Amino acid sequence: MNFIVVTMVLFSLALYGVLTRRDIVGVLASIEMMLGSATLLFVGLSRTTTVATTITPDPTHTGAIALILMVTAAAGAAVGLALLVALARKTARTRTDEITEVKG
Amino acid sequence: MTWFADNAWITVALPFVLAVAVAISGRVLGRAVAWLAMLAPLSVLVTGVSAYLAIAGGRTPGEGSFEWISSAGMSISAGWHVDGLVALMLLVVGLVALMVMVFSVGYMAEEPGFTRYFALLCLFTGSMSALVIADGLAGLFIGWELVGACSYLLIGFWFTKPEAAAAAVKAFLTTRVGDIGLLLGLLLLWREVGALDYATLLPVAAQLAPGVATVAALLLAVGAMGKSAQFPLHIWLPDAMEGPTPVSALIHAATMVAAGVFLVSRVWPVFEASPAAQTVVLAVGAFTALAAATIALAQSDIKKVLAYSTISQLGFMFAALGAGAWIIAMFHLATHAAFKALLFLGSGSVIHGTGTQDLRKMGGLAKAMPVTAVTWVIGSLALAGVPPLAGFFSKDEVLHAVWSSQPIAGAVLFAASALTAFYITRATMLAFAGSYRGSGHPHESGPVMAVPLVVLAAVAAVAGFGGGRIAVLLGGHAEKLHLTTAAVSTGIAVVFIALGALVYKRGVFADSALESKLGPLWPVLGRAYGFDALVASVIVRPVTTFCSWLYRTVDRVVIDGAAEGTAWLANRTGDVLRRMQMGDVQWYSSLVVTGFIVLFVLSIMWQRIVGFVGVGG
Numbered sequence: 001m002n003f004i005v006v007t008m009v010l011f012s013l014a015l016y017g018v019l020t021r022r023d024i025v026g027v028l029a030s031i032e033m034m035l036g037s038a039t040l041l042f043v044g045l046s047r048t049t050t051v052a053t054t055i056t057p058d059p060t061h062t063g064a065i066a067l068i069l070m071v072t073a074a075a076g077a078a079v080g081l082a083l084l085v086a087l088a089r090k091t092a093r094t095r096t097d098e099i100t101e102v103k104g
Numbered sequence: 105m106t107w108f109a110d111n112a113w114i115t116v117a118l119p120f121v122l123a124v125a126v127a128i129s130g131r132v133l134g135r136a137v138a139w140l141a142m143l144a145p146l147s148v149l150v151t152g153v154s155a156y157l158a159i160a161g162g163r164t165p166g167e168g169s170f171e172w173i174s175s176a177g178m179s180i181s182a183g184w185h186v187d188g189l190v191a192l193m194l195l196v197v198g199l200v201a202l203m204v205m206v207f208s209v210g211y212m213a214e215e216p217g218f219t220r221y222f223a224l225l226c227l228f229t230g231s232m233s234a235l236v237i238a239d240g241l242a243g244l245f246i247g248w249e250l251v252g253a254c255s256y257l258l259i260g261f262w263f264t265k266p267e268a269a270a271a272a273v274k275a276f277l278t279t280r281v282g283d284i285g286l287l288l289g290l291l292l293l294w295r296e297v298g299a300l301d302y303a304t305l306l307p308v309a310a311q312l313a314p315g316v317a318t319v320a321a322l323l324l325a326v327g328a329m330g331k332s333a334q335f336p337l338h339i340w341l342p343d344a345m346e347g348p349t350p351v352s353a354l355i356h357a358a359t360m361v362a363a364g365v366f367l368v369s370r371v372w373p374v375f376e377a378s379p380a381a382q383t384v385v386l387a388v389g390a391f392t393a394l395a396a397a398t399i400a401l402a403q404s405d406i407k408k409v410l411a412y413s414t415i416s417q418l419g420f421m422f423a424a425l426g427a428g429a430w431i432i433a434m435f436h437l438a439t440h441a442a443f444k445a446l447l448f449l450g451s452g453s454v455i456h457g458t459g460t461q462d463l464r465k466m467g468g469l470a471k472a473m474p475v476t477a478v479t480w481v482i483g484s485l486a487l488a489g490v491p492p493l494a495g496f497f498s499k500d501e502v503l504h505a506v507w508s509s510q511p512i513a514g515a516v517l518f519a520a521s522a523l524t525a526f527y528i529t530r531a532t533m534l535a536f537a538g539s540y541r542g543s544g545h546p547h548e549s550g551p552v553m554a555v556p557l558v559v560l561a562a563v564a565a566v567a568g569f570g571g572g573r574i575a576v577l578l579g580g581h582a583e584k585l586h587l588t589t590a591a592v593s594t595g596i597a598v599v600f601i602a603l604g605a606l607v608y609k610r611g612v613f614a615d616s617a618l619e620s621k622l623g624p625l626w627p628v629l630g631r632a633y634g635f636d637a638l639v640a641s642v643i644v645r646p647v648t649t650f651c652s653w654l655y656r657t658v659d660r661v662v663i664d665g666a667a668e669g670t671a672w673l674a675n676r677t678g679d680v681l682r683r684m685q686m687g688d689v690q691w692y693s694s695l696v697v698t699g700f701i702v703l704f705v706l707s708i709m710w711q712r713i714v715g716f717v718g719v720g721g
Contacts, residue, residue: 019694027690096689103687 003044010037022095024087028080035073042066108147108154110166112186112237115151115194119144119230123223130219138209141222144229145205149198155191159577165191169239169301181301182246185239188577192434193236193366196441197359199563201229203556204354207449210553211350211456221261221348228254232359236366240301241290244367248286248331251360252279258355259347271343278340282330286367289323292316293374302370309373321374321381324367325388332364332418335392339636341415345407349455352407353448357414358441365421365437369430376428386426390506390513390520393419395633397523401530402629405461406451409531412632413487414444416520420502423517429505431580436502438574439494439567443486446560450480453549453557454535458542463534465542472546475554477536479561484532486564488525488597496594497568497585503593504586518596525597529604537608 014037017030046063088094108114122144126137133140158165169183186194205225212221231254235247253276260272290300296316297305309317328334333341344356355361368375368385375381393416400412417440424433453476454469455461470477486493489500499521507514540546548554572582628634686692706713 015697019690019697022690099689100687103685 001048004041007037007041007044010040022097024084024094024096027096028077028084031080032073032077035069035076039066039069039073042069105150105154106158108151109158109163109186112151112155112165112184112190112194112233113168115148115233115237116184116230118147119226119233123226123230126219126226127223130223135209135213135218137219138205138222141226142202142205144226145198145201147198148194148229148233149202152191152194152196152198155186155194156577159188159191160573167239172242178298180242181240182243183239183301184237184243185302186237188579189366189369189434190236192438192574192577194233196362196438197229197232197236200358200441200445200560201225201232201354203445203560204350204449207353207452207553207556208348208350210550211452212348215348217261221258224254224257224261225351225354228258228355228360232363235363239303240299241293241305241371242300244370245286245290248327248363248367249283251355251363252276252283252331255279255344255355255360258351259344261347261351265346268346271340271346275340275344278337279330282327282337285323285325285330286327289320289327292320292323296320306371306373309371310377312374312377314378317374317377318380321378322384324371324374325381325385328364328367329388329422330364331367332361332422333415334364334388334418334422335395336635336639338392338396338415339639342408342411342632345405345411349407349448349452352411353445353452357410357444357448361414361418362421362437362441365418365425365433368422368425369434372430375425382426382428384426385422386506386510386513389419389422389424389426390516391419392416393423393520394516394523397520397527399629399632400527401523402626404463404630406454406463406466406531406535407448407461409463409527410444410447410451413447413524413528416524417444417487419520420499420517423506423513424502427506427509427513429501429509431575431578432498432501432505432583434578435571435574436498438570439486439498439564442560442567443483443493443495443564446479446483446557446564447487449553449557449560450476450483453553454480454546456549456553457546459544460542463531466535466540466546467538467542468536468540469546470536472540473536473548475548475557479557480536481532482561483564484528485601487528488601489521489593490597490601491590491594492565492568494564494567496590496597497571500586500590500593501571501583504583504589507589518593521593522596522600525600526604529601530608533605533608 011034014030014033017033018027021027021030042062043066046060046066084094087099093099122141126141129140130137155165165186167183167185169181169185171179172182173180205222208221208225212218215221228251231247231250233247235244235251238244238247256272256276259275260269262268263272293305294300296312297308299305312320326337330337341356341361345352347356375385396412396416396419400409400416403409403412417436421433421436421440424430424436451461453473454466457473457476458466458469460466482493486495489496491497503514503517503521506517575582622629631637
């Protein structure tokens, strides 16, 4: 089960990046990393019948879930980057600490 | 024709529909809406004639009713019912309303609110019909309040004028005092009898306990006194003269103010069961008749003279009611409606021709306004009770009835009728005799205003001969002329007319002559004995002071304090909490993660925590 430890480490590093990186590109990359860690978890599960059968009767299903996650991550990155480009063009800001309109 | 007698509801439905139609089509039709509006009083008049013919022909007109309110074992029906009394009222209302509307076409020609005026007149006509044809006190009360509302709207027709707005409010509030009495009377009768429709209520009125009958009758009488401007609730009527003059003729002389007399006549069995209530009504009526007549002596505003005259004449009707002669009271109501509407429209014509209401600025109008002068004089003689005009017959019967039931009240009424002859002669001489004292040139009113005057003058001249028919219509019998009373009252009228003519011989404003004779009494009369001021200082001022205290303390401090305190608290809480809103998306993310971790740990530890605390398992 070492792959689970790997995904946990990967996810924690990504979370740290999401919370601390001040440039939006970095935050987006970190989010992709979180999704990647989740994908890795599912890929690992599809190889490990004992755990996989507690999630789904057929272990190959978890491989399908991993594929869906990759597509979702790609779509999310596309939308996120598009928003970032639009924001940069409109306000010339690309850092999270510059965007504080909802400050109370 | 007979259809109208059987379907009297049309006298309510059509005017209400017309009121809306007039209001909507005013922009398109312009001044022509007046002729559309006239269908309303016309329907009332036709129904009155039709009902009269049916009843005179021995047939009972149709009636109908439907269940209006039904709840928890009680049910109030609403419907219409036509008998002789209703037919007479419909005739009076229809005729006067029609004449007033025709007159108004000329009188209100220059008025920007022309459409609103005629829509309101339609509304009033329908409301008055509703009051009259209702088959029970519940329906009557609705019409009663509706005519009050129309009266308010029409007195305040020129609402940009502060006096008119104040007069409208005063009329509304003063009659409201009476209306509370009426409502309490209704509730009492409901509790005792369990029904408010005449068919159930009136036959059992005689079996009411004497105390109950007296209280009920007095409460109903309070309502009637408010509407009919009897002492001490009379103060609104002189102020109501702020409304357009044709409105005064219709609402504040002929129809609405007579509703009190109609009410007492309608529920007469209740009053019959209580001699005490009759005595009160008699005393109030006789006192009001005399007091108002003295006040009318000293008024310089032509409409105020007529207003106090109306109060005085309504006092005559109340005295007749108090003497038990409700048929005679209704007869006087009908003749009074004709000649007082005539006098009011005549004063309207004078005001239209001279541009003033002040008798001191009139004079010599007989030459400039011959039609108005002749019809006015006919109305004045009818009011003074000169034979063979209408007022003579009805006043003779009133005087006879009151005299034979209570000589003191009779004597008071004789004095009042002497003053009546005097004050109306004074007004006539000041307005029409001598030479013109105002500025500009007075002019006669056009035919559209002259025709109603002539029609009403004709009615005022001959209506007295219909007394017998009216008595039969109302289920009584024709009275013979009481020769002694007639001779005395005619003598009094003639003497006081002559006296008035002598004092105001040249039509000069010779009030100074009368003034020196009356001495300090004169300004007191002019101020109507200061009763208005008394009411203002004893009732109105304490109430307004109390209300403004309530406003300042209870409303501003307690209620607004609670509301504003809540808002302040929310505001302060927000001020504190908003510091958490950093506007930094990663701060929010951190909170989400922290919250997640806390919940996650809790969900794992839950069983252990519950076990440690010792609840559940």
